[in-house]
Amino acid sequence: xxxxxxxERGRLTRFHYRIISVGGLGVLFDSMDVGIISFILAxxxxxxxxxxxxxxxxxxxxxxxxxxxxALSGMWADRFGRRQIFMLTMLVYAVATGLSAAAITLWxxxxxxxxxxxxxxxxxxxxxxxxxxxxxxxxxxxxIILLESFWAVGWxxxxxxxxxxxxxxxxxxxxxxGLTPALYVWYLRRGIPESPRYLARTGxxxxxxxxxxxxxxxxxxxxxxxxxxxxxxxxxxxxxxSARLRRRTVMLWILWAGMNFAYxxxxxxFPSVLVEHGYTLVVxxxxxxxxxxxxxxxxxxxxxxxxxxGRKAVLGVYILMAALFAxxxxxxxxxxxxxxxxxxxxxxxxGAWGATYTYTMEQYETLLRGTGSGWAMGVGRVxxxxxxxxxxxxxxxxxxxxxxxxxFMTVLILTAMAVMLLGRETKxxxxxxxxxxxxxxxx
Numbered sequence: 496x497x498x499x500x501x502x503e504r505g506r507l508t509r510f511h512y513r514i515i516s517v518g519g520l521g522v523l524f525d526s527m528d529v530g531i532i533s534f535i536l537a538x539x540x541x542x543x544x545x546x547x548x549x550x551x552x553x554x555x556x557x558x559x560x561x562x563x564x565x566a567l568s569g570m571w572a573d574r575f576g577r578r579q580i581f582m583l584t585m586l587v588y589a590v591a592t593g594l595s596a597a598a599i600t601l602w603x604x605x606x607x608x609x610x611x612x613x614x615x616x617x618x619x620x621x622x623x624x625x626x627x628x629x630x631x632x633x634x635x636x637x638x639i640i641l642l643e644s645f646w647a648v649g650w651x652x653x654x655x656x657x658x659x660x661x662x663x664x665x666x667x668x669x670x671x672x673g674l675t676p677a678l679y680v681w682y683l684r685r686g687i688p689e690s691p692r693y694l695a696r697t698g699x700x701x702x703x704x705x706x707x708x709x710x711x712x713x714x715x716x717x718x719x720x721x722x723x724x725x726x727x728x729x730x731x732x733x734x735x736x737s738a739r740l741r742r743r744t745v746m747l748w749i750l751w752a753g754m755n756f757a758y759x760x761x762x763x764x765f766p767s768v769l770v771e772h773g774y775t776l777v778v779x780x781x782x783x784x785x786x787x788x789x790x791x792x793x794x795x796x797x798x799x800x801x802x803x804x805g806r807k808a809v810l811g812v813y814i815l816m817a818a819l820f821a822x823x824x825x826x827x828x829x830x831x832x833x834x835x836x837x838x839x840x841x842x843x844x845x846g847a848w849g850a851t852y853t854y855t856m857e858q859y860e861t862l863l864r865g866t867g868s869g870w871a872m873g874v875g876r877v878x879x880x881x882x883x884x885x886x887x888x889x890x891x892x893x894x895x896x897x898x899x900x901x902x903f904m905t906v907l908i909l910t911a912m913a914v915m916l917l918g919r920e921t922k923x924x925x926x927x928x929x930x931x932x933x934x935x936x937x938x
Contacts, residue, residue: 507634515638517687518626519645521585524676525615526646528592529763530653530787531669532557532608534780537766538666548891549601554763554883556605558755560612562876568617569624569869570732573862576697577625578689581618585676588614592673611673616876620869627856627864628690632925636801639856640794640849647790647845650762654784662777692926696861735859735867743858744867746917750810751875753910754851757821757903758844760882768896769833782834789838790845797846805922806854810914813847818907825900854914857921878906 536550545553564584572580591610598604623642630638660668691703735744765786769779801809820840827833859867889899 506631507638511629511631511638514626514629514687515642518581518622519642520679521581521618521622521676522643522645523649523652524585524589524673524679525618526649527653527656528588528611528615528673529557530650531657531673533763534653534657534661534766534783535666535669536763537770537779538661540767540770542666543601545601546891548884548887550767550887552884552887553601553605553608554759555880557608557612557615558759558876558879558883560609561616562612562873562880564613564616564618564873565620565869565876566873567613567869569620569865569867569873572621572624572865572869576689577621577628577693577865578687581621581625581687584614584617584621585679586614588612588618589674589676589679592670595673596667596670616873617869620865620872623852623856624865624868625687625690628692628861628926633923634802635857636806636850636853636922637798639853640798640801643849643852644791644794644798646848647787647794650790651784651787654780654787658777658780658784661780690861692861731863732866732870734863735870740859740867742917743919744871746913747855747858747867747871748874749913749917750851750854750910751871752878753906753913754814754848754878755875756878756882756906757817757910758848758882759879760886761821761840761844761900761903763883764886765837771890772828772833782830782837785834786837786841789841793842793844793846794849796842797849801850801853802922805920806850806857807914807918807920809850810847810854810918811911813843813850814907814911814914816843817847818904818911821900821903821907825897825904827896854918854921857924857926861926 532554536554539545539553540550568580568584588611591607591614595604595607595611598607623639626642627635627639656672657669660672688706689702691706694700694703694706734740766779766783769782774782797809797813804812817840820836820843824833824836824840827836855868855871856864885902886899889902
């Protein structure tokens with residue numbers, strides 16, 4: 496029995512929940528950094544007298560770093576292992592975030608945000624890949640979405656920190672909080688093991704079995720584990736466009752670009768939009784905190800449904816519902832409308848994000864999973880780069896909220912169509928079957 500087959504049997508155990516929690520704290524710290532910058536940008540409008548286009552440029556620069564970081568770290572994770580790259584990326588973005596508090600010019604802040612993006616973008620695909628390779632088949636969707644739900648918790652923590660710190664201590668205090676993950680790296684050195692599937696596919700069967708024993712998996716029928724390492728193809732970007740994989744690669748890149756465009760375009764600008772509508776910074780942060788809190792049940796609802804309905808059904812429904820409430824939010828002019836439509840937009844958008852991560856991890860085999868997911872996330876960041884910049888340009892050109900949010904609605908609808916038309920259902924698929932298919936003729 497192969498390590499992959501062993502790890503996919505059974506149900507989520509205490510060991511799995513621990514791995515999810517340890518990896519989830521990394522996701523939480525990532526989200527906290529992205530969330531805090533959205534509140535800091537709202538404060539910088541007054542503190543540095545920045546133009547809307549300049550604000551959009553600061554936000555987009557971090558996303559450029561995330562695009563590069565995601566693509567590089569995914570390939571490095573397939574080459575050097577998931578655990579080491581996980582720790583490295585966390586350390587990079589934590590230190591750069593702390594240094595951002597010392598920025599005295601716009602260009603200094605932009606440079607540091609790019610470095611933050613390298614680490615931040617690099618950590619997400621590596622963490623998700625690592626945790627995915629521990630999870631049992633029939634609860635994998637739930638496990639991945641629980642992991643990604645830490646993103647919503649991190650954004651909520653960012654909103655809390657921003658609400659209580661920034662109005663009283665200034666925007667630099669928000670960046671200093673971002674140093675916290677640097678301390679967490681020391682715990683990770685002992686707190687999370689390497690993926691047994693990765694170890695098995697790179698010829699380290701004994702190490703893989705030791706980790707599986709720790710996880711409580713049944714390993715009474717080990718067989719010759721080494722046979723699964725013979726001829727195991729290494730990852731490479733060109734392989735993403737082989738005859739067997741190009742359709743799913745194109746689908747994933749469209750999915751990630753559309754989701755990033757909408758998410759970062761909407762939520763990085765959310766506090767600033769409220770300020771523009773006459774709310775004070777403190778009130779804007781309070782309302783954003785309320786809307787952000789709804790992200791958590793959005794994730795949990797998707798976690799409950801994804802192993803029941805399937806990946807495509809959850810993605811399609813949640814993305815289309817997010818499109819609907821984006822359009823309604825664009826017409827909002829009363830406080831209750833901002834809160835209700837914003838909350839429902841947040842609920843469905845973040846639920847769709849959880850399903851997106853699950854679906855992405857189930858497209859590629861072990862030694863291509865980091866590369867495939869990293870490039871999907873990296874290319875997808877182009878949408879995140881364009882989104883905030885387009886919003887800044889539209890507002891600067893005196894287009895109203897209705898036009899901006901109709902744009903988000905259109906992008907989300909097209910994204911859902913790409914998944915429905917190009918994607919395949921992966922509910923209940925064995926990751927081991929992906930390994931076998933890579934060795935078939937014509938693969």
